[in-house]
Amino acid sequence: MTDSNSRISISVTNKRAFIWEVDDIAVIRSKYRICGILTGTLPHVSQQNVFLGVPLSLMPEEVVLLVENESAVLVDDPNAYPEPSLEQITEWDSARLESIQKQLNITESLKHASSLNTRSMSEEAIRKRRERKQRKTIPAEETEPSLKMSMSGHPVHSIVIPASSSSTKWYSPGTCTYASIDSAKAAGIWDYPSNLHERAKCGVFRSLWEQGYFMGGGIKFGGDYLVYPGDPMRYHSHFTATVIDSPLSALQPMEIVAHGRLGTATKKAHLICCWDDKKKEVTLMSIEWGGFG
């Protein structure tokens, strides 16, 4: 479908898959209808759990689908960090010093600009300045960068902690990239799907995804997946899906009652998805409360 250069890199650590690049997150969401779950702390709004940031955690079914469709490759992340050479560290350090200098220049020029403004400061400007001070967005030290020194000997500046490693010069995923599930399994970094139940889950996931649905984890609704008619960001899910491993699996009447009850209570229909491992086919059945009397 696509050449391996335009494929998305999925970082695999301890058999768990993450996406670290925001652009990649955007592509798999809008192009491949794969949502994943954001699990990282969002910088600067780090004391809440409502909105989270990178990395994006992928369900193993999502990973299998993306790799099988040749949309993504797996990267063995722990082995992608060879020890940097002295030159690389020196280069990194000089880039760091350069960025500090740049920041200081900007602060300096801002200070210069503000001192120019002071001469012809209108009443409006004075009021604004006072407001700004009250909001404390600008610490007092900033105006005299030469007086306050930080420990490192440089004036106060800001330090960036990068989220993804793509900007790191010595990050080399090239040597440990796997383009198929089998090669990744052989390398021992991935093991999904490894049994009938996991194969059934992958099959059901793929089948519903190919019908144009968005899929999310359904654990909070008592199923394996939530099935959305569009992007979960905008639309409610219509179904909670449960995966049945084989057409011969026994289904308890109590399960049907429980699923029907739960689906009705959450305004969803429960979807029983039965996987036939021989024919590689999925049979879908939905349960809804009849509502007679």
Place this chain on the structure above:
Amino acid sequence: MDDILEQPSSEAPPPKFDDNPDEQSSEDEDEGLDWTKLKTGISRPVIPKRGEKEHEPAAGGESGLQQHILQRSRNAMFDALRATRTISSKTVSYGIWHPSLVRVSVHVARGTHFSSMGHSASRPVKGKERPTKRTELLPEEAIYLIERGSLFCWKEIDIDLSGMEDVSGAPMSVQQAYAEMIGTEDVTLEKYQVYSYLRRLGYVVTRTVPPTSEYPAAAPFLKMGQLGQPRCSIFERIRSAFSSWILKLFTSTFNWWKPLGISRWLYHDKNYEHIFRSLRFMPAGHQLPLRQTKEDSSPYKPFYNLYKPPTPFKKTLPPPPDFQIVVINTRTTSMPSLQELTDLFDISPELPIPLPKRSPPPRPAPTPLSWWRAVLPFLRRDLGPPARRPNPFAALRAGKKTVIVAAVDSGNISFFRFMQGAFMDWPMA
């Protein structure tokens, strides 16, 4: 918020300058947000609002409006995700990741985080005879601090960096921290996710089982009676003991429903409890040992100790935890067996009986008498309603012991509470 609702006033509430109400709770970060001083295109991330969802896309594909709204909310999310992790050089802490020790040694510790994170460990230092003490972080603590942008972490390398000023190794990204630190020192991804989830909410989270002897272990749980029960004065105890005695002696009228009551002094094994107990042929209660089944390595072991933010926490001498949390992966772990639950309950502390819920008393109209009640507080108690007896159903529902399980399904965390109901303690007959 409730006070505003209860006390209507003609004044309008103070206007909020925050343009995003969802952001309010996250505003009180304990470190100064001085990164806004850079005007080079980095701006504070704007969190997308949680809005109303639609039922489904319009028939025959999404309508233009639906596509537009979706694109807008997607872009808002991606913009928020792109926000850079920046911190002022004044507030940043520095650490070095030692893969061989599975610890991050902190050489510059700033901020309030270190009052509840990290432990001191003594390590041998080159050129010194005696090992020196330093602060070290467990992998989950280090990732959390790196991820929230409070810690700049180097990776220990063999290259001689003496020529370079303030470079102590290879700089690490958050991605590298995830790649190298998760999976070490028992930290699975699920455990880290639960850790950071609770830390973000403000809980103090420590390990239940200290990974090394240098890691401070939490104090054991207090026995029942030392905790929760309000202590009454000696005087009150004497009075209550006497009053019940004397009342019984003098007001003992014959109760037809308790004919054995009189003979209690003569045949002390003829009380109701004893008779009921001898009539019971099925054993009951949690004191009886369960038939042991073989469970070698159960995943149901408490992993984290939890302290609520108001609990006074001392890092070197942690108090008994407010909660203990079991972390499991739903994809590999099934429901706990009776044996696993019993084992968990056995190490849990006994909880106090929940006090009966009171409907909020109607706000009394201000009376001229109220001032002396305020001055003489003991009078207030006498005038108040008599203490209610605990409701047996509330006590049964709350259980005597409780176990919290965090179930993680690829990043989706659900917390479950299992309670051990004490039906033996609340006989209905």
